Amino acid sequence: MKHDDCAVQQNTNRLDEMQRENDALRHENGQLRQQLQWLIEQVKLGRHKQFGASSEQTSPGQLQLHMFNEAEIYANTTFAEPEIEQVKAHYRKKPKTAEDRLPPDLPVEIVEHELPSDKQTCSCCGHGMHVMGHETREELKLVPAKAVIVRHIRSVYACRHCEQHSDSVPIVKADMPVPVIKGGFASPEAIAYIAVQKFVMGSPLYRQEHEWNRQDIQLSRQTMSNWLVKASNDWLEPIYAELKRRLLQHGVLHADETTLQVLHESGKPAQSKSYMWLYRTSGITDRHIVLYDYKPDRKAAHPEAFLKDFTGYLHADGYDGYHRLFESITVVGCWAHLRRKFDELLKTLKPGEQTGSDAVIGIAYCDRLFHIEKRLASMPPEQRKMERDRLSRPVVDEFYAWVESAYRTAMPKTLIGRALHYAKSQKRYLLRYLLDGRLEISNNRAERSIKPFVIGRKNWLFANTPNGARASAVYYSLIETAKENGIDPYGYLAKVFRAAPNLGTGEIIDDLLPWN
Numbered sequence: 001m002k003h004d005d006c007a008v009q010q011n012t013n014r015l016d017e018m019q020r021e022n023d024a025l026r027h028e029n030g031q032l033r034q035q036l037q038w039l040i041e042q043v044k045l046g047r048h049k050q051f052g053a054s055s056e057q058t059s060p061g062q063l064q065l066h067m068f069n070e071a072e073i074y075a076n077t078t079f080a081e082p083e084i085e086q087v088k089a090h091y092r093k094k095p096k097t098a099e100d101r102l103p104p105d106l107p108v109e110i111v112e113h114e115l116p117s118d119k120q121t122c123s124c125c126g127h128g129m130h131v132m133g134h135e136t137r138e139e140l141k142l143v144p145a146k147a148v149i150v151r152h153i154r155s156v157y158a159c160r161h162c163e164q165h166s167d168s169v170p171i172v173k174a175d176m177p178v179p180v181i182k183g184g185f186a187s188p189e190a191i192a193y194i195a196v197q198k199f200v201m202g203s204p205l206y207r208q209e210h211e212w213n214r215q216d217i218q219l220s221r222q223t224m225s226n227w228l229v230k231a232s233n234d235w236l237e238p239i240y241a242e243l244k245r246r247l248l249q250h251g252v253l254h255a256d257e258t259t260l261q262v263l264h265e266s267g268k269p270a271q272s273k274s275y276m277w278l279y280r281t282s283g284i285t286d287r288h289i290v291l292y293d294y295k296p297d298r299k300a301a302h303p304e305a306f307l308k309d310f311t312g313y314l315h316a317d318g319y320d321g322y323h324r325l326f327e328s329i330t331v332v333g334c335w336a337h338l339r340r341k342f343d344e345l346l347k348t349l350k351p352g353e354q355t356g357s358d359a360v361i362g363i364a365y366c367d368r369l370f371h372i373e374k375r376l377a378s379m380p381p382e383q384r385k386m387e388r389d390r391l392s393r394p395v396v397d398e399f400y401a402w403v404e405s406a407y408r409t410a411m412p413k414t415l416i417g418r419a420l421h422y423a424k425s426q427k428r429y430l431l432r433y434l435l436d437g438r439l440e441i442s443n444n445r446a447e448r449s450i451k452p453f454v455i456g457r458k459n460w461l462f463a464n465t466p467n468g469a470r471a472s473a474v475y476y477s478l479i480e481t482a483k484e485n486g487i488d489p490y491g492y493l494a495k496v497f498r499a500a501p502n503l504g505t506g507e508i509i510d511d512l513l514p515w516n
Helices: 002-051 070-074 160-165 188-199 205-214 221-247 301-306 335-347 358-376 381-407 415-425 427-434 444-460 466-484 489-502 505-511
Strands: 156-158 171-173 252-260 274-281 290-295 312-315 329-332
Touching (some): 188 205, 188 489, 205 221, 221 274, 221 290, 221 489, 221 505, 252 444, 274 301, 274 444, 274 466, 290 466, 329 427, 335 415, 335 427, 358 415, 381 415, 381 427, 415 427, 444 466, 466 489
Parallel strands (some): 252 312
Antiparallel strands (some): 156 171, 252 274
C-alpha cells in the first residue's frame, strides 16, 4: 500500500513538472512569436521607407470611414450650403497647379533690333522706309552671383589758416560706416550671401569655396566660417536674446528637437550625437518667432533652462524630458505622432490585410479628429473650444474605449502593441488640446520649422565646433523668423550687418528685430 502511494506521488510530481515545462515552453513560444512578428514588421517597414512613398496620407475609401457614422459626427447646420457649379458635358479644364510670376519692379534691360541703314530701302520703289511699329518679346535673364570690391575713401579735412598761423591744426574726418568685422575685408552683403547660401539653400562652405574659385576669387572656407561666427557673436546674439525674451512672453509655444554631429566637442567622440532644440510661437500670433538652441545632449535640463521664464502651454512630442518641466508649463501631446505609429503598421500590411485592421481603425479615429480641426480652423479660440467639446470629445472617448479593448489582446512588442501603448501612456497629454481653443491638435508646426535644419544637415552633414553649432543655431533662428514673417532673409541679414555696427546696443534690439 505504501508502495502504491509512493508511485502515485511520483506520478503527480512528474505531471506537475511536465506542466511547468509546458507552461515555460508556451511562454517562450509566445515571446518568440512576438519577436518574429516584430522582425517581420521591421523588414516590411524598412522596405517601405526605402522604396515606398513617404506620405502619411490615406484615402477615405481605404480607411472605411463610413464604419464610424461620420454623417452624424460631421454634421453642422451652421455651415452654409456649397454653391453648385454646372459643368457642360463631362469634361472640365484642368486647373493650373502653379503659375510663374515675376515682380513688377524687376529691372528691365532694353535690347533694340533695327535694320542696317543700307537695308532700309523699299524693294518696290527704292524710297526710304520708316518705323511703323514694334514687335516685343520678353525673356528672363539670370545673372550668376558676382563679386565687387567696394573701396571706401574718406576725406580728411584741415584748416589752411591754422596750418599757417597756429601751433595746432584741427583735423576733421568725414563719416564712414564701421565695418561689420574690424580689420577684415568682409562686407555686410558678403556675409549675408554666404549665410543664406548655407542656411537657406543648403550649400556647404566647401561648395561655396569651389564656386568662388571658379570665378578666380580665392576665398577659403575657413575665412567664410570665421566671418559667420564673428558676425553672429558680435551682432546677431543680442537680437537672438531679445527674440527669446519675447518668445517666452507668449502663452502657447511649440518645441521639438533633432540630432546634430559636432566633430570637435570636448569630452565626446566625433561620432556622438548632439542636439538642436527648437522653440517657436503658435499660430495665434501675427509676429512669429522661431528659435534654435544647440546643446551637446538630449537631457531634460536643457528645455528646463530655456523655458525657466515661461508659463503656459507647450506643444511637444512624447519625449519624457518635456513631461518633467515645471508645474507652470502644461505639456500638450501630438496626435500626429500617434497617427504615425498606426500608419507605420499600415505600411507593413498587404492591401488585402488592411480592411478592418487595427491600423486602419486607429488611423480613421485620428483622421476624424483632424477633419474636425480643419472645419474649426477659422473660428475664434472660444468658439473653437465649444465646438471641440461638442464634436471632438465624443470621438476621443470612443477612440480610447476601442484602445482599451484592443490593448488586452495585442502583443506588446508588435507595432500595434506599441501604438496602443503610446496612446494609453500619452492619454493625459493628448487630451489637453481640448482644454483651450488656442491649442492645436498636433505639433506639426514645430516639425515644419525644424525641417529646414534637417534638410540643411543632409548637405553640410556636421558642425566642426560647438561655437560653429551655436552660430548655426543663431543664423537659423533669425532666418526662419524672417521667413515666417514674410521677410527676405538675405535683405534682412544684410541690413542687420550694415546697421548694427553703427548703432548702440539698445538700438540694435529696438530697430533690428525682423518685423521692424
